[in-house]
Amino acid sequence: MRGRTTAIVTMVGAAAFAAAPASLAAATTKGKTRKVSVNDNYYGPSKLTVHVGDTVDWVWSEDETDVHDVDLKTAPKGVRKFQSDPLSAGESFKRKLTKPGTYKIICTFHEEEMKMTITVKKAK
Ligand SMILES: [Cu+2]
Structure with a gap:
């Protein structure tokens, strides 16, 4: 008992x-969500500026046929690296960015051409 x-x-x-x-x-x-489209073979936009606490939502285009991913290659100190699964048409992947600095993203399938830079600024 x-x-x-x-x-x-x-x-x-x-x-x-x-x-x-x-x-x-x-x-x-109170972060915003910013959408990035994932296409053959580029992210749109390839340069994005957001604020601390914003979420980036990568959305694979509906007419997309190839598989792509989102791999955080370089990030500010203390940021845990992330990588999406290989995804295709209509799928999405999101991450909240909580530290200011420069984040470099690549698609591991198209590393040479498919990359983007996200600048995260301090919240106002
Ligand atoms: Cu790709």
Whole structure:
């Protein structure tokens, strides 16, 4: 009996702890979402300026036939690198950018020609 009570209290505590960071993030984040189209074989636009907290949403064109990906090649210090799966027509991939600096993105399938630069500025 005593053991069961302890378990319930622990679970409630864990749930409250887990919920706190999410609501905190929602309250402090007013970022915009910026769309980038993924095409054969380029990102549109290839140069983008956003602010800290904005989300970049890469959207694979509907008439797209080739597979492409989004691979963060270089980023400001402390930014965790990311890479999308190889995706095709109609799919999308998004990432929130939370540190200012220059982000260089490439498509690993078309590394020579398919790249983009995102400049993330400090929030105003
Ligand atoms: Cu590509």
